[in-house]
Amino acid sequence: MKKAIGVFDSGVGGLTVTRELIAQLPNEDIVYFGDTARVPYGIKSKETVIRFTIENILFLLKQNVKLICVACNTASSCALPVLKKNFRVPLVGVISPGAREAVYATRNKRIGVIGTKGTIKSRTYETEIRQLDPEIKITAVACPLFVPLVEEGWLEGGVVEEVARRYLEPLKKAKVDTLILGCTHYPLLKPIIRRIMGKEVTLIDSAKQVAIEVKKILDQEGLLNKNGRPQHRFYVSDNPEWFSGLAKRFLGRPVKNIKKVNNV
Amino acid sequence: MKKAIGVFDSGVGGLTVTRELIAQLPNEDIVYFGDTARVPYGIKSKETVIRFTIENILFLLKQNVKLICVACNTASSCALPVLKKNFRVPLVGVISPGAREAVYATRNKRIGVIGTKGTIKSRTYETEIRQLDPEIKITAVACPLFVPLVEEGWLEGGVVEEVARRYLEPLKKAKVDTLILGCTHYPLLKPIIRRIMGKEVTLIDSAKQVAIEVKKILDQEGLLNKNGRPQHRFYVSDNPEWFSGLAKRFLGRPVKNIKKVNNV
Numbered sequence: 001m002k003k004a005i006g007v008f009d010s011g012v013g014g015l016t017v018t019r020e021l022i023a024q025l026p027n028e029d030i031v032y033f034g035d036t037a038r039v040p041y042g043i044k045s046k047e048t049v050i051r052f053t054i055e056n057i058l059f060l061l062k063q064n065v066k067l068i069c070v071a072c073n074t075a076s077s078c079a080l081p082v083l084k085k086n087f088r089v090p091l092v093g094v095i096s097p098g099a100r101e102a103v104y105a106t107r108n109k110r111i112g113v114i115g116t117k118g119t120i121k122s123r124t125y126e127t128e129i130r131q132l133d134p135e136i137k138i139t140a141v142a143c144p145l146f147v148p149l150v151e152e153g154w155l156e157g158g159v160v161e162e163v164a165r166r167y168l169e170p171l172k173k174a175k176v177d178t179l180i181l182g183c184t185h186y187p188l189l190k191p192i193i194r195r196i197m198g199k200e201v202t203l204i205d206s207a208k209q210v211a212i213e214v215k216k217i218l219d220q221e222g223l224l225n226k227n228g229r230p231q232h233r234f235y236v237s238d239n240p241e242w243f244s245g246l247a248k249r250f251l252g253r254p255v256k257n258i259k260k261v262n263n264v
Numbered sequence: 265m266k267k268a269i270g271v272f273d274s275g276v277g278g279l280t281v282t283r284e285l286i287a288q289l290p291n292e293d294i295v296y297f298g299d300t301a302r303v304p305y306g307i308k309s310k311e312t313v314i315r316f317t318i319e320n321i322l323f324l325l326k327q328n329v330k331l332i333c334v335a336c337n338t339a340s341s342c343a344l345p346v347l348k349k350n351f352r353v354p355l356v357g358v359i360s361p362g363a364r365e366a367v368y369a370t371r372n373k374r375i376g377v378i379g380t381k382g383t384i385k386s387r388t389y390e391t392e393i394r395q396l397d398p399e400i401k402i403t404a405v406a407c408p409l410f411v412p413l414v415e416e417g418w419l420e421g422g423v424v425e426e427v428a429r430r431y432l433e434p435l436k437k438a439k440v441d442t443l444i445l446g447c448t449h450y451p452l453l454k455p456i457i458r459r460i461m462g463k464e465v466t467l468i469d470s471a472k473q474v475a476i477e478v479k480k481i482l483d484q485e486g487l488l489n490k491n492g493r494p495q496h497r498f499y500v501s502d503n504p505e506w507f508s509g510l511a512k513r514f515l516g517r518p519v520k521n522i523k524k525v526n527n528v
Contacts, residue, residue, distance in 0.1 A: 148412040
C-alpha cells in the first residue's frame, strides 16, 4: 500500500507548508492533522506542547505515513529536539530549514526571528543558527497578536500596521538584514512586514525549504512516489467549518472532506 | 469536612468572578481551575466546549465542592443549557445573571452583547433576554481580538482603541443603552469601551450578579459557611507561571500556590 506524508499543526497554519509540499511533490499522498480542539500551541508550556506533539505523531502513524512533517514552529522548536530520536519515522520540523536559509541569506550577520511566545522562549532558532555560524547576532521577538489578527482576517489596515510597527521596532533597531517568519501564520502578513522592514530585508518563510528537505529525505530513503493520483486527506480535532473557512487563505484553494476526529 | 465553592474557566478570566466571590463570601473556601492547556474556548465548537466543561466539572467534584460556578461565558452559553440537569451539584453560569441585570437596566429596550465567537454563535444571551422580555431588541457582536489584547496587556492606546471602535460600531449604530460585557476578560477593557460607547450606556459586567446568585443558592440550601479561615486553591492544566503573571491583573492581588494538574 502506498504510504502518505503526514503533516500536523496546531491548527490551519501548517497548510502553508502543505501548499509547498503539494507543489514540489505532486505525486504524494498527504494526511494533514490540525489540532483545532487545543489550538493555539504558542502560549502553552514546553511540557504540554511535547505531550500534544506525541499524541499527534501517534495519530498520524495510525494513518500509515512514511514521514511526518511538523508544520508548526512551536511544536518544532519545543518538542522536536526532545522527540526526534524516539521515533523511527523521519520527523521533519520547520526550524532547521528556516535557520539554514537565513544563515545563507544574511550579509551583515544580523538575523531577526519572530514567532509565538513558545517558539521564542525555546531559543531553538538561536541554537540552530549558532551551530551554523556562531558569529551571527540574533534578535528574537514574540508577536502574540499576529496569529489572532491573521485568523480574524485583518491582514491590512491601521490596526495590523500599528501592531506590526510595535513588534518589529527592535528588529529595525538591531539592523537585521534577514528576518525569519517563525510561525506558519506569518507569511500571510508578508506585505505589511515587508513594508515596515524595508525591501532590503530578506524575509525567510521556511515552507519552501521544508518541502525541499522532505523531498530529499524521501529520495534518500527510496520512498518517493513516482506516479499515481495523489490523495489529500484533512483531519481536525474540532471545528471543521472554522478550519474550512480559513483553509483557503492558507492553502490557496478550498479544502474539501475535512474529517473531525476525537483523538484528543 | 467543610466544602468549597468550585470555579472554573478556560484560563484566567474567571478570576474576575472569583474576586467578587471572595468579596461577597469572605468565609468560603474556593477551588479554582483554569484549563490553560486548552485555552481559549471561544473559538472552539459547542460540542468540544461541552466535552471540556464535563471534564472540568468532574475534576472539581473530586475537590469536594458544594457548588460549581462556570465563570466562563463560552462554557456557560454553549454547555450549561445542555448539562444543567445532568448534575446534582448546583451549577451557576454567568449568562443568566448578566441577562437579568441588563433587562433591568435598559430604558430604551435595546441591549448590546459582546463576547467570543462561541458565545455569540450560541445565542444564549438572546434566549435568556427574550424569556425575560420578548420586546427587547438585541445586537450581538463577536470580538475575537479582545482576549489576546487583554492577555498581551494592551489595555490602552491606539491599537486597542481602533480595534474597539471597529467592533463596537454596530452597537453604537443600534443605539443600545445597555451593553453586556459577555466575556470575563472584557471588564479589563471597561475604560476604553466606556469612552467609545459614551457614559450614558450602562456596561454590564456579570461578576457581581453571579456572586449574588451563588450566595443566594448557598443560603437557600443551608450551605453557607458562617465563619472560618477561608482557603483559596488554584489549579491549572498548564503553565502556572503564565497564569500567575496574568492573575494579579484579574484578581486584583497576587495568586500563590498555583498547582499544575494533568487531568486533561
